Amino acid sequence: MELLTALLLSGWPVLSTCFPRRYHFVEGPLNWTEAQTYCRRTYTDLAAAENSEEMKQLMDTVSSADHSSEFWLGLRTNNVFQWSDRFDGDGYRKWRSYEPDWIEEELCVRTENDIGWWDTSCMEQYPFICYTGTRLEPEFIAVKEPMTWFAAQSYCRENFTDLAKVWNNELHQKVQNLVPFGSSAWIGLSRPPLVWSDGTEFSLSWDGARPRGVSCGAASPKEPDSLDFQPCETRRAFVCYSRPAPVWRRVVKLRLSPADSVELNDPAVKADLLRKARLELKCKLKIQI
Structure with a gap:
């Protein structure tokens, strides 16, 4: 017994990572990168908000400091492409000339036979390449039915492992051999349009300006439901956050x-x-x- x-x-x-954030207003003024450095040294990071309740708490913190103009949040455009399964390999890329061009809506990547990779609107419809097997020995499968990038991702995850990921020339050539000459196919590379400084996924809806190029997110107590995107070199007040003990x-x-x-x-x-x-x-x- x-x-x-x-x-x-x-x-x-x-x-626990579930503790609520505590926000701290800082007069500055600093540019976005300087503000990020200050917050990481002094607290946890530049302010992030995962839901409307946290955003309201953040705005209340700024209002209580009698600050009425715009201030930096920990939000910026994300110019980092990642594979669908988040494995980045050694950063291997096979862009065609003049790509990527960082157009706002071109967040997903297609490959065109031997020409190379393009960043393209995720809502375009193309055939696509899935993979299965292990990371070291992947097997690539071509799917001829045109789909959006997101639909292709779901199809690959349901039927195989994920959209194709390529991190060396040998794998690139295997994928290219599955794409008919002059045709294109989705691969598993994309970038989210926005990212919080601490890596938190951006899931808020907002009004106001849409980001273009490399720009950083600001907000104002006068318009609590709006975000603005401006050159990151602008100097302004900012908000940091910390976690309770x-x-x-x-x-x-x-x-x-x-x-x-x-x-x-x-x-x-x-x-x-x-x-x-x-x-x-x-x-x-x-x-x-």
Whole structure:
């Protein structure tokens, strides 16, 4: 008969990414990169918000500081292309001449036979290349039915592993051999249009200017539902965020032998276990209960 182990929670360090953000207004003025550096050294990062409640808290922080003009958030356009499965390899790219051209809506990548890669609107419809197998030994599969990039991604994930990823010339040639001459096909490279400084996925809806080229996100208490995108070299106030300290808990284990036939739901038994646990903490952890 196995030993019965009872656990009593009373204080063990726990780290969690679910703690709410605390926002800190800084007069500055600094450009976006300087503000990011300051926030990372002093707090956690430039302000990010995952939902409307956090954005309201952020705006309230700025308003309480009697600041009424625009300020930097930790938001900027993302000019980093990533593979669909987030594996970036060694940064291998096979762009054709003058690509990528960073046009606002051209966020997904297609390959055209031996010409190379283009950044293109994700809503265009092309055949596509999926892969299956391991990362070191992928097998590529051509799908002739034209789809948008997102539909192609879903198809590959449902039927194979993902859209094709290419990180060396050998794999590039294998993919190119599946694309008819003069035709194009989606591969698994894309970039999200916006990214928070700390890597949080941008999921808010907003009014106002749309980003073009390399630009950084600003907001104003006068228009709390709007975002603006401006040259990152502009100097202005900004908001940082931090996380509260983690909660501490401790775990104490009490072992009962098979001879200790007890009913753990009995209030008297529970009280006795608590008493023994506190004695154990005093003895072994040398803390005052």
